[in-house]
Amino acid sequence: MGQLIKVEATPLGRVALFSTDRSITGQDGVSVIPGDRQGDDPPHDLAGRLFGADQQIDHVHVLSNTVAVRRKQSWDEEAVGRAAGVIANLFIHYGETEAPETDEFERLRTENYNATLSHIRAHNDDLWVIQVTPDQPIDPFQPGQYTTLALGYWEPRADEAHDVLKPDQDQKMARRSYSVSSSMIDESGALLPPHTPDVEFYIVKVKPGQEEIPALTPRLFMKKEGDRLYMGHKFTGHYTLEGVEPTDNIVFLSTGTGEAPQNAMIAELLRRDHQGRILDVVCVRYKSDLAYTRQHAVLVDRYPKYRYVTITTREPENEGEKVYIQDLISSGRIEEELGAPLDPERTHVFLCGNPAMIGLPKWTEDGLEFPETLGVCQQLHELGFVIDHRKERGNVHYEEYWTDR
Numbered sequence: 001m002g003q004l005i006k007v008e009a010t011p012l013g014r015v016a017l018f019s020t021d022r023s024i025t026g027q028d029g030v031s032v033i034p035g036d037r038q039g040d041d042p043p044h045d046l047a048g049r050l051f052g053a054d055q056q057i058d059h060v061h062v063l064s065n066t067v068a069v070r071r072k073q074s075w076d077e078e079a080v081g082r083a084a085g086v087i088a089n090l091f092i093h094y095g096e097t098e099a100p101e102t103d104e105f106e107r108l109r110t111e112n113y114n115a116t117l118s119h120i121r122a123h124n125d126d127l128w129v130i131q132v133t134p135d136q137p138i139d140p141f142q143p144g145q146y147t148t149l150a151l152g153y154w155e156p157r158a159d160e161a162h163d164v165l166k167p168d169q170d171q172k173m174a175r176r177s178y179s180v181s182s183s184m185i186d187e188s189g190a191l192l193p194p195h196t197p198d199v200e201f202y203i204v205k206v207k208p209g210q211e212e213i214p215a216l217t218p219r220l221f222m223k224k225e226g227d228r229l230y231m232g233h234k235f236t237g238h239y240t241l242e243g244v245e246p247t248d249n250i251v252f253l254s255t256g257t258g259e260a261p262q263n264a265m266i267a268e269l270l271r272r273d274h275q276g277r278i279l280d281v282v283c284v285r286y287k288s289d290l291a292y293t294r295q296h297a298v299l300v301d302r303y304p305k306y307r308y309v310t311i312t313t314r315e316p317e318n319e320g321e322k323v324y325i326q327d328l329i330s331s332g333r334i335e336e337e338l339g340a341p342l343d344p345e346r347t348h349v350f351l352c353g354n355p356a357m358i359g360l361p362k363w364t365e366d367g368l369e370f371p372e373t374l375g376v377c378q379q380l381h382e383l384g385f386v387i388d389h390r391k392e393r394g395n396v397h398y399e400e401y402w403t404d405r
């Protein structure tokens, strides 16, 4: 199997130096540019993988335990993580374990999969809205809930990274949770019914980082319509509209694909003819990371009580003045957009996506202990809101897509 290499990265403008805990070449060093021979010794193999992982990379120099990698543009955090992941995995060899034959893959698929990827709306190469049709009908579930999607570790990956698998894990499935999303309206602009035979999900392809090799999304993004996968039949979670009164104001705050369950709940509130105001705020890196703007525009047009606000953080106009959802709360813009004060007596706030935006506290004997970086939970707590905790239902509800703790 080989061992992961430990890597430390030092980006310096267009060049990043990666020092490794073992030598990859002798003291002579090897320089490689795209188009050079690639692959038959470790430095050329490494250079080929780096070019494949990031098309911005135009020069790789390997000398002993230092890899100098040059990009056409400056390094950012994501590019550094990706390159470090490629270097870390250089000596992980999968050919050493016996790869199952193709008909073995087919047998595993038949045994394990229970649903079909019936439709893919590729908003961009890394962001999909998909419909999954289960072989057997599923019981009704509540808007906001989630289930499991899974694919076998035997499935090919869309990236250059290599999973570090335990023995026999290559015959198991990578399982992840996904909130059920909703396109909210049909082609005529009418609200979709609460239950359809297909289940919709909104999924971003995660890129490999220095320490984490994502398992499921790089495999999912290799699939095409008609391919098979696993979908759990248990739909669960407390991130629902339970406890919301018809006249309450509702504020949905999300990052990235965190808008998935909000969409399902917004459609439900509008179907119920909810009387309070509904504000939906989505924060993404780039405008191109918003896959439901057309549907939201139709809803805004039809339902005066509904408002949809998006913010980006990495477009050229955001340079030097990044605004997060937390800033919209402290500046008063959320209340402006809602058209009402953030009054805990008659407002529910739903937070979904990046855990740093949510900023969930620890519940200790001395009270709530909030994370160092200000999150929305702390801001709302200071305004008198109550955060859901275990079975106690408050008026701040959250779904973290991963944990930072």
Ligand SMILES: Cc1cc2nc3c(=O)[nH]c(=O)nc-3n(C[C@H](O)[C@H](O)[C@H](O)COP(=O)(O)OP(=O)(O)OC[C@H]3O[C@@H](n4cnc5c(N)ncnc54)[C@H](O)[C@@H]3O)c2cc1C
Pocket (backbone or CB within 6 Å): 146, 174, 176, 177, 178, 179, 180, 201, 202, 203, 204, 206, 212, 213, 214, 215, 216, 217, 218, 256, 257, 258, 260, 261, 399, 400, 401, 402
């Ligand atoms: C209850 C619940 C509901 C979820 N619903 C969705 C959903 O509707 N859509 C969706 O895309 N993901 C959703 N996720 C995340 C999802 O379960 C996977 O973690 C994600 O798709 C990446 O899977 P992976 O195996 O490729 O990488 P993983 O090994 O699972 O994740 C690697 C790293 O990628 C980052 N990451 C994970 N998910 C995201 C994300 N959505 N956006 C940005 N960075 C991320 C984190 O840093 C994480 O540590 C949900 C998670 C939970 C717990």
Ligand SMILES: NC(=O)c1ccc[n+]([C@@H]2O[C@H](COP(=O)([O-])OP(=O)(O)OC[C@H]3O[C@@H](n4cnc5c(N)ncnc54)[C@H](OP(=O)(O)O)[C@@H]3O)[C@@H](O)[C@H]2O)c1
Pocket (backbone or CB within 6 Å): 078, 126, 127, 204, 205, 206, 207, 208, 255, 256, 257, 283, 284, 285, 286, 289, 312, 313, 314, 324, 325, 326, 353, 354, 356, 357, 358, 373
């Ligand atoms: N967007 C892309 O370019 C893109 C494209 C394809 C795939 N991916 C992959 O998808 C994954 C991440 O996707 P994502 O962009 O959807 O999710 P994300 O990293 O959670 O970012 C979503 C939004 O949350 C913001 N955010 C980050 N920290 C915050 C904090 N402390 N408080 C409030 N907001 C915060 C981000 O701003 P920041 O700008 O500060 O991060 C961004 O605007 C990565 O693996 C990435 O490689 C991303």
